Amino acid sequence: DQQVKQNSPSLSVQEGRISILNCDYTNSMFDYFLWYKKYPAEGPTFLISISSIKDKNEDGRFTVFLNKSAKHLSLHIVPSQPGDSAVYFCAASVASGTYKYIFGTGTRLKVLA
Amino acid sequence: DSGVTQTPKHLITATGQRVTLRCSPRSGDLSVYWYQQSLDQGLQFLIQYYNGEERAKGNILERFSAQQFPDLHSELNLSSLELGDSALYFCASSATASGELFFGEGSRLTVL
Secondary structure (H helix, E strand, O other): OOEOOOOOEEEEEOOOOOEEEEEEOOOOOOEEEEEEEEEEOOOOEEEEEEEEOOEEEEEEEEEEEEOOOOOOOEEEEOOOOHHOOOOEEEEEOOOOOOOOOEEEEEEEEEEEE | OOOOOOOOOOEEEEEOOOEEEEEEOOOOOOOEEEEOOOOOOEEEEEEEEEOEEEEOOOOOOOOOOEEOOOOOOOOEEOOOOOOHEEEEEEEEEEOOOOOOEOOOOHHHHHHH
16 A cells, blocks of 8 residues: 555656656645655655645745645755756655654656756 | 664675664664665665664564664664565664654665
8 A cells, every 4th residue: 555656757857947746645644744865876865844734845946835635745846957866755754653754656857957 | 974874785695594784873863764675666664663662663574673772773684585675775763753864875685
């Protein structure tokens, strides 16, 4: 049962344009969401997070949007840069005392120069 | 550098064998998580420890076990290894039982 889904395995975007990565979840109890970026041969690194009490969180070029009714979140990268080329994972957790983070399968972003 | 150290980085072994993967969390982090990433798969949650105690369990096989020691480092033991156990095993830590995870670089296990 895949509770967190990233339905696009890959995405290519021109440098300078917007990258939009999507993530859907099925468990309405999830109340904290994170995005991680992973380069080859490295561990995932934290990018940005959002709590379910918000619908938007911004950090520089990265913005995460949360649509609770649709159980959908998205990561916007503006403007996209070649160094953003990586695999992006979304993750979700439930604040029930057992914080196990459930990750999606990832989206490979390629930013073309 | 996330501050999370995993050893070994690479490990090749045969079916039926047993291996131990080690993780040292960031200084001061009490919580340790183990994840498995098989080829082209997402990060599958295995198990979480918080200050020495098991906190949450995911899809961890009975052949696998883990523990967190008083100095907060953790070990993941994989036994009776099968070809399908070949994967990247990541350890992550966080300061509390919640919050942002910091990942190590992973231990790549190859079972031949």
